[in-house]
Amino acid sequence: MNTLIPVAIVLFALSAAATGADFDAADYHDKSCTRCHDENVYTRQDRRIQSYPKLEAQVARCDANLGTKLFPDDLQQLTDYLNESYYHFSR
Template sequence: MGIMTRRRASIRITMPLAGLVMFWIISAPLAAQDFDPGRALYQNHCQQCHEQWVHTRERRRVSTLGGLREQVASWSVHAGLQWTSEEIELVTRYVNRRYYQLTE
């Protein structure tokens, strides 16, 4: 096998591999942007009991963003989650975006 043949074989292997690496480098930040920690907290700790109807019912308990924040904080205590204020805020923002669309 001559030098040129080995180089061509090397290029045939290297180019697709380089393409895959570039795709991974470009797509990794996009996947990270899709992750919502508020959504993850809600899905892991709240969604078992709080199905969509709780948030969309006609006579729901929350009518302000502050009230929603208070409800999230209250339920985090009742559930024994010991969430930080940041986690409460993340869940509040997620639930507000998803169901309530309340403004300050």
């Protein structure tokens, strides 16, 4: 019983670290997303993405196509970053 508490604390700390708490959406975008396309894809007149749900779906597609396997929270942060920086959709 006495060893369960320290083990639980360590497991909790490891799971918290694995959730992507250090994820920086802007940095990730600058290093990863711009390898495939530049920022014009977000600002062009005929852009395909016309709503927040479609933006979420596109970010998930990019993640799947590239096999980066971002955590769901990281995908959400990246979607929010793109929305706040370029799209300005209401949620």
